[in-house]
Amino acid sequence: MASIFSRIIQGELPCEKIDETDNEICFLDISPFTEGHTLVIPKREVARFEELPETEALSLMQTMQRVAKAVCKAYGGSDYNIQLNNGPDAGQEVPHVHFHIIPRPDGLRVPKLGKYADGQMAEVGARIRACLDS
Numbered sequence: 001m002a003s004i005f006s007r008i009i010q011g012e013l014p015c016e017k018i019d020e021t022d023n024e025i026c027f028l029d030i031s032p033f034t035e036g037h038t039l040v041i042p043k044r045e046v047a048r049f050e051e052l053p054e055t056e057a058l059s060l061m062q063t064m065q066r067v068a069k070a071v072c073k074a075y076g077g078s079d080y081n082i083q084l085n086n087g088p089d090a091g092q093e094v095p096h097v098h099f100h101i102i103p104r105p106d107g108l109r110v111p112k113l114g115k116y117a118d119g120q121m122a123e124v125g126a127r128i129r130a131c132l133d134s
């Protein structure tokens, strides 16, 4: 079954559209964290970021920068977060990859895990580098 975002892309459901390209659509989140919270969505229906073809991932980044500039300008140069919830354990509710642009005039900080133990940072770095595609 098509995701709710695919139904919006196909025009079956309404949205407050901000921008549209051949590959992406951007519209306001219906339940915003802050005013101006905007979603940037590839038209291709894939659940996860790494499933997007590389050219479409690049296109998505270009559109995100364009829309982020507009969101920032519209809110007086507000700082903002760009967030991707990639998979249900990361908080993803709609299984169609999408980035959130969230204006952040509030200055609040998300708590961090803390510091790495001695030697742990090198282990973590090696673990991730070993998984890079050449």
Ligand code: 5GP
Binding pocket: 004, 015, 016, 027, 028, 029, 030, 031, 032, 084, 085, 091, 092, 093, 094, 095
């Ligand atoms: P996720 O948790 O999957 O990263 O975020 C999904 C987002 O989509 C949520 O912030 C939610 O408010 C938004 N959303 C869900 N359904 C709709 C909808 O029908 N229209 C719009 N504009 N946003 C939606």
